[in-house]
Amino acid sequence: MKLLITLTSMIFIFSLPLNAAVANTKHNLSITSTGTIKATAETEECVFCHIPHVTRPAGSPLWNRSMPVTDYIMYNSDYLKRMAYPTPTALGTQNDQPGTISRQCLSCHDGTIAVGAVYKLRQTYLNGSAISMSGVDIDGTLPLGTTLIGTDLTNHHPVGIEYDPNITLNFGSGIRTMELVAISAIDPASKIKLHTYSDGKSYVECTSCHNPHTENAKFLHVGTEASLGANIVKTCTTCHDKTGWTGSAHQLPPNSPSYTDPAVLTKYGTNKVGDLGCINCHIPHNNEQNTNYLTRQVQAQTCYQGAASSVSGAACHGVGGVKDIESVTNRNYKHPIGMSGTEGSGQHTNLDVLYGGDLTDPNGGLGLSWATNKHAVCMDCHNPHQAKPGTHVADGSWYAAPGTSTNAVSNVLTGVTGVEPTWPASWTQPTVFTTLESSTKEYQICLKCHSYWGVGASADSATGYVSLSGTILTDVAWEMNINNKSGHPVIIKQSLRTGSYAPQSLDPSQLLSPWTENPGESTMYCSDCHGSDAEMGGDAKGPHGSDLKYLLKGDNNFWPTKADGTTLFSMDDIGNAGDTGLFCKNCHDPAYPHTQWRNNMSNRGFKCVECHVVVPHGSPISRLIGYTNFPEPYNYGGNSLKMTGWKKSAYDINNLGNRTSAYAPACGGGGMCHNSNVGGYDANPYP
């Protein structure tokens, strides 16, 4: 019996070579095919592409099909142009020209040539007739479907394109590479293949990723992974080495989320976000949305929906997703994600950070300037290939843990481009910026837009733009200038504020936790004041959107008016029940220990904005004081400010200093309190 089994198995082995791979694929176009597109009688498989003798002059090897004469619309992008990366020209029509190989594939897949239209069938030249096929269009061409590439190649991964990992782009600081694996380092086991022509350069063609003869799904070279999705990802990552991808939130998402849309599992053999990597967001072919960078959906919608057919089936950033941003951005006040009118044409374009201020893209692309391209989408602030989970905020807090606050980018903001201003004289507009390939400080991301780089030149810090909160947007870089006399320590710690004089920092007793430790030596984040209204209640952190004006976050959310939007906070409110919601109170203790000061000032009805500038980012006067002739929006209603002179003095709990520190004749007191001009006040930038 053993012999019988051996013989039987030998026969089986002998018959193995006949089970050639292509026979079992859709590229077996003969009558024996199990696919829907097949010959009505022809049994030969190879002949649909190859013939051993007297082959076509263009195409290889041993090519037997006419080459399409199509003028394809080739892939292009702002990114390629800005990187000065050679964009694909027309696909070649002769051997040894880039793109010829891809044109061979397109001789079926562009839909212009009948599938059965081969040159020669055995000893017969077909002379324009074709092998009779079933499953094709009436003209014999490929029917509509995912395999029909068509003649517009703009929504497909580029082919006939050079592969050059050495191209780089210098930012003002930092260098952007193409994030491509060196040719010599491409894993040979992947079978991913570059094509070299007589120009000595390497090119990507259809056959770089696909092997038309393999049984692997989608004819991918890579078939070693556990699912089609993982095979596609390995195909991508064999060449694309995105900086910071390994270990990022999208490569290794926390808690291993899965799509609930059953179509994802059906299509890719896995529904785990972590398995789907690149193809959560990108699709290499037939992107029906025709978006930039082969993203699945128009900009933010890609982040909301991922690979699912709708947001509801996704485990992404849409409503119901694992980190729901969409809900937050649907609130009254927000960064206008999803609001931009012409997103489909790509309001945000990769590297647009290079074209802020007065600079325009010589390639004709859209830059950052609000005058021509006001927008804010996910990619403006996040790098989805590098973002990692987590922010600087401590558990159970709105802020960093005591004594740890910095302004360094948090994990979710890893690898985002930014700008760093060159700081001009106090209370003037910074107009010189260094572009950053990768921001190290959070504010460098915000200032891409909230400065001259986005809003352009303005006569004073107030720009020509009105925010969703109904106030004039200001140039925050102008306000945060380290040469200004005062400001929140977002850019630089107070001890290094070049514009200020002693005492540079507040006394710890004037502050609340977690700010009481070494206040002069700490910095803070834009996102310590601005965020979603319920960051402590489950909202995604960060200034995406809020129902509170100016995206003010924290236990107290109102400034300079109370929740009713009209009543200004006043001295009466400090320490009383009436101060409910005073935003400043999140960090500052206005009541303690200035008991003497508070007693003097209480019940006088003075409004906060009679002394302090309305926009508390910074001021040319110490301690965020403003003078009477300051313009709106710093001067509430244009006339709230009362002082015309102020100089700060050292904090002393027992000594309030001289009332002549402030000169405020506008109070109309006629000799009261601050009616003596003793000089030496902080200079007024407004003449």
Added chain:
Amino acid sequence: MVGEGENMFKKKLSVVAALLVLGSASAYAGVITGSPHDLSATTTGVAVNGELCVFCHTPHAGNSAFTGAPLWNKASPTTDFTMYGATSAATNGQTIAQADTGVSDPSNSSLACLSCHDGVSSIDSIVNAPGSGLNSVTTVTSITTIGVNANANLTADLTNTHPISVTYIPGNASLKPTNTVLTGWQGAGTILDLLRGSGQDQVECGSCHDPHNGLADQATRSTEVNFLRHTNAGSALCLGCHDK
């Protein structure tokens, strides 16, 4: 019971053996008589005594300088060929993987075929004509060269024909191991049997073709190609070597 079992085993074994024999019996065997290589039947010129073999072979006084085929009855070919993957004549060929094949001319066994199929050399020019008359290069028929547009005219440009005089390297072009068993092939039981040259590792015309294995009714057939070692129905010939 034991004996019965043995008998049954023997019966089954004989069935298997019969199947194997049946397999080899279906070898793709053909003839030369009446095939396109039967030049006697296609000529109306001077008498050749109905001889078939004479257009290639002669029992005596052959061209012993040419070793491409036995008892060669034609002059040594002189055509300059452009090899597969080569940019011009007299330069080395290249594989699809752009590897230099190391040769700029077909080897002799293929040159034998090309001494007609280059479309240039005279078919009817032989060394030793039928009958007496040794060592006289003679025109024996009115056939000169293969028609310019004939399928069989490969021309001297071999860039558009399957590579020949190229080393068979398993793995390249999805080629199978040389010990792969071939079933039903004319003159070959394994791929190794198809290979030529001193190292028995070269692909030549004869790897796919057997010039004596023709079909007498070729003119009436549209689904077969002449002189193949195996039918190419289902592309079986191609897939014999290429594991695509």
